[in-house]
Each structure stands twice: as C-alpha cells, then as structure tokens.
Amino acid sequence: MRRTMYCGSVREEHIEQKVVLEGWVNRRRDLGGLIFLDLRDREGIVQVVVDPGSPCYRQADRLRSEWVIRVEGLVRARPLEQVNPKIATGQVEVEAQQLEVLSEAKTLPFQIDAGWRGEEDPKVAEEVRLRHRVVDLRRKRLHENLRLRHKLITAIYRFLDGEGFVSVETPFLTRSTPEGARDFLVPSRLEPGSFYALPQSPQLFKQMLMVAGYDRYFQIARCFRDEDLRADRQPDFTQLDLEMSFVTQEDVLALNERLAAYVMKETLGVDVPLPFPRLTYAEAMNRYGSDKPELRFDLELVDVTEAFRGGEFRAFAEVETVKALVVPASLSRKEIEGLEALAKSKGAAGLAWAKREHGAWSGGIARFIPESLGQRLEVGEGETVLFVAGVWRPSVEGLGAVRLELGRRLGLIGPGYAFAWVVDFPLLEWDQENARWTYMHHPFTSPNLDDLEHLETDPARVRALAYDLVFNGSEAGGGSIRIHRRDLQERMFALLGISAEEAQEKFGFLLEALSYGAPPHGGIAWGLDRWVANMTEEDSIREVIAFPKNKEGKETLTGAPSPVDPAQLAVLGLALKE
C-alpha cells in the first residue's frame, strides 16, 4: 500500500484510522526514549510519535532532517493540553507502527523547516538560495507563491473560456523584427547564416488571428527580451496575452477589469471594486510623477509654475514647469540631499526645499517663495516642501520618484490592492538620440482617430488608443487598439521613418494580412510575473518564478548560459570570434 493521504491533510476525522504517509522529516525531537517526527509534504506537517517499544524505534533513531521516509501508523487524538494550534494537523498525531527510509539526505545548506510550522524562515542571501534552488523551492513561501500562480492561471482560463476566448499557441521560433527590445537569436541549422528570433511578444501573431476571424484569443505566453535585468524584469517572462475583434478601447478595459476582479476574488478572496479609476497619462504624470502611479497613498504633486512665473527667483521664473510636494514631515538636510540624488537620477535639474516654521518659510529657497503659496499648499507647521523646476517630463518624474520614496520611508503606503487604468498616452515621442519620432507603445497602435488630422503636422499632439493597467504602482499590463487598415499602418510606418521597402521587407506579412479584410481589434498583455509578485507582496519576480535568472542573466541551477561544443557551432555554420 502506498500512501493513503497527505501528511498535511490528517485531521480529527481520521482518528482511529490506519494511515500510510510519505514525506520529508521536517524536524526530529529525540527525548531520549520517545521520538517525535514532524513529517512534511506539500500540504503541511504532521507529528509522528515513535515509542521506545515500537519495532521502528531503531530506524527512527537514525533519522535526520530532510530524509524521505514512509510511515504506517494509527491516527490518534492528542491530549487536550498538547494540541498545537500553530499547525493545521495540531489536533492529532500519528503513532508509528512501521517506518521505512526511502532516501537519506545530506545536511541542507540552509534551514527550511521553520516556514512549515508557521514561522518565518531565517533570511538567506539570494545568491545562496539560487545556487541551491531545489532546497530553496522546498520552502513553504515558494510553495505558496507557485501554487498561487497556478490558481491565477486556472482562474484566467476559467474566466476567459466563459467569455468565449480561444487559447492558441504561437511559435517560439519566429522572425526577428526591427526596433523594440533586443532579440534573442537562434541560429538555423537548415539555413546556415539565418536566424530565428524568440518572440518579444505574440503581438503580430495575435493580430493575424483576429484577421483570420478567431475573434477572441488568449495565451499564457512566454516572451523573450535580451535586455538587462531588474527586480521586476527577466529575459524570459510570462504574459497573459489577449486580443479581441470588433471592440473599442472601452470594451477591452471593461473585460479586463472584470477579469482582474474575478482572479483577485478566486485567488485571494479579495473584492476589488469596479470600475477601476482612470487617469489620463497627463494626469498621472502631473499628479503622481509617474505613468504607473502607486495609488495606495496620496501625497500628490502640486503645480506651482504660475506662482513663480516672472518672479525674482531666476531658476524658477522662466521654466516650463515647477512642481511642489508637501511632505508631512520635517526632513533633514541629509535626507533632502539623498532625495535630490534620486530626483536627479530621473533627470530633474535639482531638488529645492523650504520648511514652514513658526508660521513662516525658512531654509532653502524660503526667501523666494510667495507668502500666498503657503496657504494654497496647505503646508502645516514643521512640514517640508520640495520643489522641482525645469522641463516638464524629467521634472515631474524626478519628483514622482521622490514621492514614491517618501511614501515608503514615511510608511504612507497602505495595505491592499490598488488598480487603475492610465489612458490617452501620446502616440509618439521624440527620440533625441536618433532625431526622429518613435512610438511609445508599438508601431501597430492606433492613433485616436479624433487626432488623426495632426498626425503629420503635430505628431506630439496625437493621442494613442493605448492603455496601461497599473497594479500597486507597477505596470501590470498594457495594450492598445490596433491599426486595422493598411493605409493607416503604412502612414504610421512612414511617420516612424520606415521606408516602404523596409516596411514590405520586415512587416510585409502584416500589411498583406491587413489588406484581406481586417476587423477592428485590440487587446492587452498582462505581465503575469509582476501580477503574482504583487499578489504575494514579493519585491522581486524571482520569488514567483520557479527557476529564475539572476541579475547577470544566469540561471544558476544549471549554469546557463554555457559554452557549447565546437562541433555544435560547426553544424550551425558558426564560429566564435577571438
């Protein structure tokens, strides 16, 4: 007989029953005669008791942490005063009758037992954890994270299936397209000198599916971008990718809100109010200094450009934008210096400050501040006001970064989950480096048709039918209504400086598809890793990916990337440069 149930599933209802359990020794307590074992599997731990008179006593005496064993025994109630309320199986214990060692184990490089009895696991350097990922993955926290991830994905399938979406797989080995992120390339053996690229997203394939009439598509899609890593970025990551035909932006937002509310309820039991707040890009930037504002605290930026316009303070008098942030705390010089460095890292010119003390401005730029500003900003006694001035975007982004840091530092960020849509992104932005217009989202995003007349004459003014889903201050998704007319797509390519020949060469298949009768369509992609990280309140997506890459893009378990045998290169027609 193999096991009869999970260790973590034994309950009072099983008392008097004979059970067979298999699992890992989470911990062994040897009282010198009486031995207790906490036996663990993915569902939890249960206490096994081995009496000195038991035939398996000698075996139990040998056992060590993390050995894998099989126990046959009788479930019995614990004496009332010995119930352990900290574990789900705490009402009962298993009296061992037979015990078999299935596998011995070396001493673990770090301890993982605490989490399973409801405590915090001791902190271990991430480097060590990743090097021993198999051990790390045994921790309760990672079990919970990965199982939540699974619940999220199954909820997504249930919901979208119910809404008539069809799951379709798209190729991993595809064609390199220009622009966007750097591609991962895969050399072709059958056609030496040519390369596949791994998809940065299934974008064009899903548009093809719309043209082909599938109407509603989704995919839990692996995507690949060869860029540097961050806490929320991996070179291979997972998107929920979806696309819908015959829809407006409104339809896409409404469906995705319902999907988000559904998965939050199904996975965390959390009720998310609908509809989500909506901010235009301009509003988000002006009020929060970010296009992915953290909305779990206020502390909004205030525009004070006009208060300084033409005044005696030269640095503020003639700039595009002056923004203020009223900080409900008295910041030290040193703190302000640190925040200034942060603002500058986002391109702000600097960070000016003043304090309100004894009903008057003091310190920093106090003497340049119009008295009336104090009232308008509603500055309290002892509070600090921070200012940025200069070009609009770097200024608001600089102060936005300061806002977020202060939110963290002052403990302003509330618990819970805050969703929002950011809409009305600019279609294009000026690329300083290459002196040309470039797309903000991607080149297949539809302009807002109300702004179409300005497309060539005043590109900066054209809004896109693009939207981002913001979840606790992270960009959890982004999408757009796509261009579905060939002529408009060609106009767009031209505007981006892509010649007709190049457009034909690189995107001919798209243009071709659009000319066979394409429905209006649009969709979105969710960054699934970030979603799970937000839901589990992890700071890094590496905590919700079973086998993540480290900061250098290495997969430390297998040691990828690794050199390959020269013969493998030869088959591909490749040679390494010295």
Add this chain to the structure above:
RNA sequence: GCUCCGGUGGUGUAGUUGGUUAACAUACCCGCCUGUCACGUGGGAGAUCGCGGGUUCAAGUCCCGUCCGGAGCGCCA
C-alpha cells in the same frame, strides 16, 4: 557601459580610532533525557575574514585592483 551597496565557520550576524586566541545564534557530530512541538541539557568539530597587491611593527578593519552578488541609471516597441 555607468552609479551605489554588500561579501567574516554550512547559514545568518558581531567585530570600536588598525592591536595579540576572530565573538554570538543556528545548523552539524557525540553523550544524557519518555510528551516534545524552535524540546531540554552537557560536550565537540567547523572561518587562512571573496581573491590579488599595497601601506604599517601590526590589516577582517586603511588604500588600489579584481571577482561574485544585489538595487538603480542607460536599455526594456
């Protein structure tokens, strides 16, 4: 490519203005212990302080270089 932070027994930390035997917790090994649940208790082993060089009578500590890791900037349609 750049900036910042870190690297001390297996793990996590301490280590003062440079000073003699590198401390603590936990894990590990052995003994004792029949109701523990982070069992208790007694003992033991375990670190050339990431690596290389320099300053100094003396370097875990200061300086330079380098490697490794993390956060960020650039980059990420």
